[in-house]
Amino acid sequence: MEKEGLGLEITELRLGLPGGSAPILVDKNEKKRVFSDISGDHENSSTDWKLTQTKNQAVGWPPVCSYRRKNSFQEKDRLETSKMYVKVSMDGAPFLRKVDLSMHKGYSDLAVALEKLFDCFGIGESLKDAENSEQVPIYEDKDGDWMLVGDVPWEMFIESCKRLRIMKRSEAKGFGLQPKGSDYKGNVAK
Amino acid sequence: MMNYFPDEVLEHVFDFVTSHRDRNAVSLVCKLWYRVDRFSRQRVFIGNCYAISPERLIARFPGVKALTLKGKPHFADFNLVPQDWGGYVQPWIEALARSRIGLEELRLKRMVVSDESLDVLSRSFTNFKSLVLVSCEGFTTDGLAAIAANCRFLRELDLQENEIEEKKNHWLGCFPDSCMSLVSLNFACLKEINLAALERLVARNPNLRSLKLNRAVPLEVLQRILMRAPQLVDLGTGSFVLDHDSDDSETYRKLRATILKCRSIRHLSGFLEVAPRCLPAIYPICLYLTYLNLSYAAGIHGSELIKLIRHCGKLQRLWILDCIGDKGLEVVASTCKDLQELRVFPSDPFGAGHDAVTETGLVAISSGCPKLNSLLYFCQQMTNAALIAVAKNCPNFIRFRLCILDPTKPDPVTMQPLDEGFGAIVQSSKRLRRLSLSGLLTDRVFLYIGMYAEQLEMLSIAFAGESDKGMLYVLNGCKKLRKLEIRDSPFGDSALLRDVGKYETMRSLWMSSCEVTLGGCKTLAEKMPRLNVEIINENDQMEFVHEDSQKVEKMYLYRTLVGPRKDAPEFVWTLE
Numbered sequence: 006m007e008k009e010g011l012g013l014e015i016t017e018l019r020l021g022l023p024g025g026s027a028p029i030l031v032d033k034n035e036k037k038r039v040f041s042d043i044s045g046d047h048e049n050s051s052t053d054w055k056l057t058q059t060k061n062q063a064v065g066w067p068p069v070c071s072y073r074r075k076n077s078f079q080e081k082d083r084l085e086t087s088k089m090y091v092k093v094s095m096d097g098a099p100f101l102r103k104v105d106l107s108m109h110k111g112y113s114d115l116a117v118a119l120e121k122l123f124d125c126f127g128i129g130e131s132l133k134d135a136e137n138s139e140q141v142p143i144y145e146d147k148d149g150d151w152m153l154v155g156d157v158p159w160e161m162f163i164e165s166c167k168r169l170r171i172m173k174r175s176e177a178k179g180f181g182l183q184p185k186g187s188d189y190k191g192n193v194a195k
Numbered sequence: 196m197m198n199y200f201p202d203e204v205l206e207h208v209f210d211f212v213t214s215h216r217d218r219n220a221v222s223l224v225c226k227l228w229y230r231v232d233r234f235s236r237q238r239v240f241i242g243n244c245y246a247i248s249p250e251r252l253i254a255r256f257p258g259v260k261a262l263t264l265k266g267k268p269h270f271a272d273f274n275l276v277p278q279d280w281g282g283y284v285q286p287w288i289e290a291l292a293r294s295r296i297g298l299e300e301l302r303l304k305r306m307v308v309s310d311e312s313l314d315v316l317s318r319s320f321t322n323f324k325s326l327v328l329v330s331c332e333g334f335t336t337d338g339l340a341a342i343a344a345n346c347r348f349l350r351e352l353d354l355q356e357n358e359i360e361e362k363k364n365h366w367l368g369c370f371p372d373s374c375m376s377l378v379s380l381n382f383a384c385l386k387e388i389n390l391a392a393l394e395r396l397v398a399r400n401p402n403l404r405s406l407k408l409n410r411a412v413p414l415e416v417l418q419r420i421l422m423r424a425p426q427l428v429d430l431g432t433g434s435f436v437l438d439h440d441s442d443d444s445e446t447y448r449k450l451r452a453t454i455l456k457c458r459s460i461r462h463l464s465g466f467l468e469v470a471p472r473c474l475p476a477i478y479p480i481c482l483y484l485t486y487l488n489l490s491y492a493a494g495i496h497g498s499e500l501i502k503l504i505r506h507c508g509k510l511q512r513l514w515i516l517d518c519i520g521d522k523g524l525e526v527v528a529s530t531c532k533d534l535q536e537l538r539v540f541p542s543d544p545f546g547a548g549h550d551a552v553t554e555t556g557l558v559a560i561s562s563g564c565p566k567l568n569s570l571l572y573f574c575q576q577m578t579n580a581a582l583i584a585v586a587k588n589c590p591n592f593i594r595f596r597l598c599i600l601d602p603t604k605p606d607p608v609t610m611q612p613l614d615e616g617f618g619a620i621v622q623s624s625k626r627l628r629r630l631s632l633s634g635l636l637t638d639r640v641f642l643y644i645g646m647y648a649e650q651l652e653m654l655s656i657a658f659a660g661e662s663d664k665g666m667l668y669v670l671n672g673c674k675k676l677r678k679l680e681i682r683d684s685p686f687g688d689s690a691l692l693r694d695v696g697k698y699e700t701m702r703s704l705w706m707s708s709c710e711v712t713l714g715g716c717k718t719l720a721e722k723m724p725r726l727n728v729e730i731i732n733e734n735d736q737m738e739f740v741h742e743d744s745q746k747v748e749k750m751y752l753y754r755t756l757v758g759p760r761k762d763a764p765e766f767v768w769t770l771e
Contacts, residue, residue, distance in 0.1 A: 065682075066657070067598055067600050068631075068657070069541065069573075070272035070273065070356065071273070072358070072384070076467075077490065164543075
């Protein structure tokens with residue numbers, strides 16, 4: 006269940022990149038909150054015990070058996086188009102590309118495909134060791150938020166990913182990730 | 196008085212005692228009854244395949260004809276149990292074959308079945324009649340071919356939600372021409388099928404009552420099959436779409452006409468792929484349906500679902516996706532007055548949930564359907580007020596499983612935990628046997644469960660509670676508890692060890708991502724030799740020091756008469 010090599014903080018949902026950086030304010034109405042934020046709101050919850058993963062993204066939650074997961078979710082989309090093409094941009098590359106997420110079995114598979122597309126190395130490494138790699142793969146999810154690739158189970162990722170971006174680490178430091186509804190557009194890749 | 200009757204009379208009386216629990220009780224009355232039950236018992240249920248060995252089963256019940264076996268723990272359904280954990284049926288089949296047991300029926304759930312096992316099964320028991328596999332894995336269509344080819348008197352082959360590797364072997368064609376005894380066939384979980392063999396099979400099996408097709412069976416073939424089998428009682432359609440070609444309306448017209456002749460259909464499922472415009476063809480049979488399962492029919496939108504349901508006035512059991520919405524549930528409530536069981540599954544568990552259901556839908560159901568006794572409900576949110584209303588409207592729950600997609604969500608109106616709501620449910624439904632909790636919950640809900648849930652047999656807990664007291668309330672209060680499964684809750688050694696004898700009265704306990712430590716588990720294992728205390732340690736952690744204070748990621752313990760199992764993989768440690 007644990008992500009190898011990543012600290013606990015990586016699995017917390019917050020609007021920022023791992024590896025330090027400033028604390029980000031989380032909008033109270035924002036759906037994506039860590040358990041400890043919620044439990045702090047209630048006086049009868051005295052525990053300081055935390056979930057090791059955010060509640061929305063725990064392994065095996067919601068408790069739907071794997072056969073059902075494979076056979077009934079997003080069937081509508083699958084009927085209309087079984088493909089899940091998303092745009093991929095890479096900092097420094099002149100053209101955007103597209104990948105079909107449904108063609109890949111998991112993150113390492115996708116990393117290999119991206120490396121071939123952009124003729125570069127290091128994407129696979131960046132998934133395993135985000136803090137030290139040259140590239141930072143991020144994606145825009147259904148809510149319009151930019152998230153680090155690799156945190157959530159693969160099935161969840163392909164359902165919610167709308168576009169991908171492979172950022173250079175040097176760009177990442179200035180990258181503004183904004184809460185939904187904010188006026189500020191931030192320097193998000195088009 | 197009964198002791199003066201010859202054994203045959205006792206046996207005859209026991210024949211009327213059919214439930215396995217009642218038979219178990221009968222066998223405990225006295226030595227005579229134990230003996231008579233022992234030699235006359237034909238149906239045996241083994242809820243945990245590691246609680247007993249095949250040899251001991253055969254020794255005690257040499258006349259066994261129908262066997263049910265369950266393998267992996269329930270949480271294996273949700274990927275919490277690694278591959279190769281266990282649950283192999285091979286040793287059972289081999290032992291039964293060696294002892295020449297007259298096996299006729301085998302029902303397996305969450306077990307690993309190999310092609311070899313199926314082959315041995317098919318050749319070892321001449322009167323074998325029924326094979327039911329639920330959530331099993333490890334076999335291919337080669338194994339099915341062996342069953343088809345060799346079981347001359349096969350009546351039932353029911354494959355529910357299994358992971359089956361499909362070879363290009365047309366297994367269905369392996370049923371010999373002389374096979375005319377089929378009553379029930381379900382291959383919905385397969386992706387392919389040989390259509391010609393299917394039609395021939397249906398044509399020569401006039402006793403077919405239950406037929407569940409897969410998505411490879413197109414509408415045209417369904418129509419021809421229904422022509423051959425208008426006597427069907429239980430139908431699972433495969434694909435329910437028409438191609439956009441010129442034969443469109445002709446096929447549809449034929450289908451409608453054929454369906455009008457199928458007056459016996461009472462259970463309907465499938466619609467694995469569906470073009471909603473074809474649905475009116477089934478409206479005529481909706482009138483008589485008692486069971487409708489549309490939980491895999493993601494192609495039917497809310498409004499079409501509602502139109503369909505308006506025709507189903509006699510439904511007793513409904514399985515549906517949450518895209519029906521609260522409004523759709525209100526229609527169910529006003530149409531299906533005889534409803535006893537409702538299951539609402541999530542169609543988009545990680546999405547925005549626009550179409551999902553809330554407490555409103557559930558309250559509507561409870562007020563329209565007072566006979567409701569079994570519920571599985573995945574929803575966006577729930578309130579205490581709603582649960583209290585449901586408890587009042589429906590005091591007959593046997594099964595109550597609520598799953599709020601955000602597992603620690605409080606009552607959104609009051610921001611309170613859902614303790615009071617669940618408390619109302621357990622207090623009002625005195626016959627409650629199974630309960631699954633979710634939402635923000637403190638120790639209080641467990642206090643209520645311990646106090647009121649006297650008949651509770653199975654409890655599933657996730658992300659709930661605050662301290663060991665929670666778990667203790669349950670262990671102390673629920674005298675009939677058999678299965679307890681807990682994940683991501685702050686229960687530790689103190690709760691685990693308070694009453695170690697309790698676990699011998701239960702089938703099993705699962706605890707994952709809780710606070711129990713290796714030391715606590717070791718202590719338990721030492722004190723209770725008739726429990727297998729298994730630790731699942733999947734992480735390849737070189738740093739995993741075997742320190743007693745280390746928290747255990749996954750623990751599964753169960754009572755057993757046969758000691759630690761010999762087939763445990765290296766990531767499962769049985770403590771002793």
